[in-house]
Amino acid sequence: MATEEKQSGNTFQNIAFVMGEWGQDNHPEVYGGIKGIGDYRSATNIYLPGGGECRSSSSGAASKDGGKETFLVPDEVHLYVLPELRGMYATAMRNLGKRKASDPWALLTTTACRLGEQSVWEVLEKQWKRGELGPDWLVYHREAKGRIDINDKARTIRQLLDVYGPAMDPDTGWMDPERVYADMLDPTICPDEQTAARYYLNRSMAGSDAWIALDVVERQTRPREVDPSEPIAVGFDGSLNDDSTVIRGCAMSDGYRFTLGIWERPAGPAGHGWEVPRGEVMARLREVLRERTVSRLYADPHEWRSDVEA
Structure with a gap:
């Protein structure tokens, strides 16, 4: 299985080579079943005795639904980023569960992925590093240790x-x-x-x-407590009535961001005539400046300039 026919053919040719090297004399039922001119180098399908079949495949999840695969080779799964490729992978992997008696399994190959594309390998790599893949998975992964600096x-x-x-x-x-x-x-x-x-x-x-x-x-999705003694930067965005007013903190050590105060207009009728509680906002800002280690303050104080400068 691969993103396109030529790529899947690269893996298939290895299998066809093994089949061909067995020799027509020793295994005519296999070698003679190769579709085409009987030459494993140009084979596209191999039919085995008893109805088994080996063939290369590219995208097309719907065409694989209901298949009876017992061994899959999803190749270069870091490239499975398009919906049809992820669908192909999901469908074929589901099919493996239908053949328990045949001890089905899959062999995935991949290059390191481009993070953010949500490829099949990116999802699996995250699960593996979190210990969530389970005992049925064996991952062999050799990655460079430490920092990356190709100029060194x-x-x-x-x-x-x-x-x-x-x-x-x-x-x-x-x-x-x-x-x-x-x-x-x-x-x-x-x-x-x-x-x-x-x-x-x-x-x-x-x-x-x-x-x-x-x-x-991803670091922002892991909440943590920020000690008052930890240096932070503070951001302030002020409004009067139609927009939110917010005070945000950012840890200087790692960029972790957190909310120190937010005032939003209520939805529906309760929001008619609502104004930001200016006194409450300024009291909170003074409290932050007094009780936390603020290294710098960035403000977008439209209509709040005199308050902030004071």
């Missing part, structure tokens, strides 16, 4: 040797770390550090064009 050659080469292992063994390996490092620095191959880290250091990262890095956004 010595550090990056060490990370490459760790991630690639035997593939970069100086005597028996088939990959050259110097060549790979040069590719990481080549802007025509890796336009930014994030791309280099994903493809060569196996580190899932947000793209350089992301407005806010995903890990920063």
